[in-house]
Amino acid sequence: xxxxxxxxxxxxxxxxxxxxxxxxxxxxxxxxxxxxxxxxxxxxxxxxxxxxxxxxxxxxxxxxxxxxxxxxxxxxxxxxxxxxxxxxxxxxxxxxxxxxxxxxxxxxxxxxxxxxxxxxxxxxxxxxxxxxxxxxxxxxxxxxxxxxxxxxxxxxxxxxxxxxxxxxxxxxxxxxxxxxxxxxxxxxxxxxxxxxxxxxxxxxxxxxx
Amino acid sequence: xxxxxxxxxxxxxxxxxxxxxxxxxxxxxxxxxxxxxxxxxxxxxxxxxxxxxxxxxxxxxxxxxxxxxxxxxxxxxxxxxxxxxxxxxxxxxxxxxxxxxxxxxxxxxxxxxxxxxxxxxxxxxxxxxxxxxxxxxxxxxxxxxxxxxxxxxxxxxxxxxxxxxxxxxxxxxxxxxxxxxxxxxxxxxxxxxxxxxxxxxxxxxxxxx
Numbered sequence: 502x503x504x505x506x507x508x509x510x511x512x513x514x515x516x517x518x519x520x521x522x523x524x525x526x527x528x529x530x531x532x533x534x535x536x537x538x539x540x541x542x543x544x545x546x547x548x549x550x551x552x553x554x555x556x557x558x559x560x561x562x563x564x565x566x567x568x569x570x571x572x573x574x575x576x577x578x579x580x581x582x583x584x585x586x587x588x589x590x591x592x593x594x595x596x597x598x599x600x601x602x603x604x605x606x607x608x609x610x611x612x613x614x615x616x617x618x619x620x621x622x623x624x625x626x627x628x629x630x631x632x633x634x635x636x637x638x639x640x641x642x643x644x645x646x647x648x649x650x651x652x653x654x655x656x657x658x659x660x661x662x663x664x665x666x667x668x669x670x671x672x673x674x675x676x677x678x679x680x681x682x683x684x685x686x687x688x689x690x691x692x693x694x695x696x697x698x699x700x701x702x703x704x705x706x707x708x709x710x
Numbered sequence: 711x712x713x714x715x716x717x718x719x720x721x722x723x724x725x726x727x728x729x730x731x732x733x734x735x736x737x738x739x740x741x742x743x744x745x746x747x748x749x750x751x752x753x754x755x756x757x758x759x760x761x762x763x764x765x766x767x768x769x770x771x772x773x774x775x776x777x778x779x780x781x782x783x784x785x786x787x788x789x790x791x792x793x794x795x796x797x798x799x800x801x802x803x804x805x806x807x808x809x810x811x812x813x814x815x816x817x818x819x820x821x822x823x824x825x826x827x828x829x830x831x832x833x834x835x836x837x838x839x840x841x842x843x844x845x846x847x848x849x850x851x852x853x854x855x856x857x858x859x860x861x862x863x864x865x866x867x868x869x870x871x872x873x874x875x876x877x878x879x880x881x882x883x884x885x886x887x888x889x890x891x892x893x894x895x896x897x898x899x900x901x902x903x904x905x906x907x908x909x910x911x912x913x914x915x916x917x918x919x
Contacts, residue, residue: 553843580903580910587899592892612900614907620899627892634762636889642865647897652858654901656851658909678899680845683801683836685898686891688856690796690829691821692863693883694789698823700867701789 504530507540511548518548524562526551526569550672558679564589568675575667582667583658586674587619592626599625600632609640610647653685713739716749720757727757733771735760735778759881767888773798777884784876791876792867795883796828801835808834809841818849819856862894 508515521527527547530538547569554560554568568589576585603625615621628638638646661674717724730736736756739747756778763769763777777798785794812834824830837847847855870883 549843557839557843578910580906583899583903583906587903590899610900612904615900615903618900618903620896620903624893624896624900627896630766631889631893634758634766634885634889636885638890638893643893643897645865646862646894647901649858649861650894650897650901651905653855653898654905656854657898657902658905662906662910674902676843676845680840680843681847682895682898684833684840684847684852685855685859685894687829687833687836688852688859689862689866689891689894690792690799690887691819691824691827691833692856692859693866694792694796694824694827694829695821696860696863696867697789697792697871701787701871 502540504538504540507544507548510545511552513548513552521548521551524566526562526565550676553676554679557683558590560590560679572668572672572675575671577667579662579667579670582662582671583674584618584620586661586671586678587623589675590678591619591623600629602632603628606638606640606643610644657681711749713747713749716753716757719754720761722757722761730757730760733775735771735774737782759885762885763888766892767799769799769888781877781881781884784880786876788871788879791871791880792883793827793829795870795880795887796832798884799887800828800832809838811841812837815847815849815852819853866890 502510504515504518507513508518511518513521518527522529527544530540530544532538550572551565551569554565555562560568571585571589576582599622606628607621607625612621628643631638657674657677661677662670711719713724713727716722717727720727722730727736731738736753739749739753741747759781760774760778763774764771769777780794780798785791808831815837816830816834821830837852840847866883866886870886871879
């Protein structure tokens, strides 16, 4: 297809598509003469991926480039794929290195398979940021929350790592986290309301805004 | 204290403090003559709150102003406080109204206390955004995740709504969610690694970045 059709089918304007091509987020089309190129379904899929990462994941263009590169050269092992997905999605921490207390709390969770992994580093950074703002997550709370997230992760791992090719599995792991993180956080709020209603026995919570 | 001491103790520069005063994020100090004002611990606490919302929660200044106003005029009921906290934190959705499928999925969760609440609207919006990007969260998955988030919410509700004054409870509910949402998402990744290691039986996941 021509770039105009790629634009129409993806809902992304031609100038934006050209920007993606320049920035290396989108692989070049097949040249048909000096000024014409054609594109295929792989381009359409890639444009949709970029939009998801930008619109829903609110990733920077630089971050999206890293994700795209990782998908184009994925690690071979199923388990290593997760590390690559987590590394691609890890927020840039506001502060520097994790606090010693956060690392201790992590060690107490006893997860040998996560030592030095991007995920455990992200956890240490989140705990450090919370503690710096005066919010300490108690060890028992952290262990209980981890248990809860295990139920979520069961679905995630089956979904992502059941994919056939490493590139697809990596894309699935990244997109799955990006798209369902907001679902999980919304479910947390819904669960807070539900628990609160049970405890305080009142009617529906209405918006005050 | 003078503004210079407020700056020193909060780690926020004087120009930024003046900006907060102009924007109504920080209540005025007590005037001591025409050009001098003094500040107290309520100002220090407010500055710290604003920093947390901006740095960790990545809220816009406009959003922070809404949060501050809600805290200064909180609803009286414990349960309504949660609605106010959730409304203050609800992301501005990229798309418009939730899709009918998302509302159906919500209805299937059978949570009468959450009908039309900011939390349930946020959930419908997150499901709509995921579906628009081609990712459908199955009803069974959603129910299982809600159950998992209930364990998290138990801690949240006890912590926040145990506070004495409505303003403190609201602040606690908002700050608690802002600071521990990243902890939860990091725990999800850690749990993914842990589940993956159990299933694929490999060693630690190393960063590929």
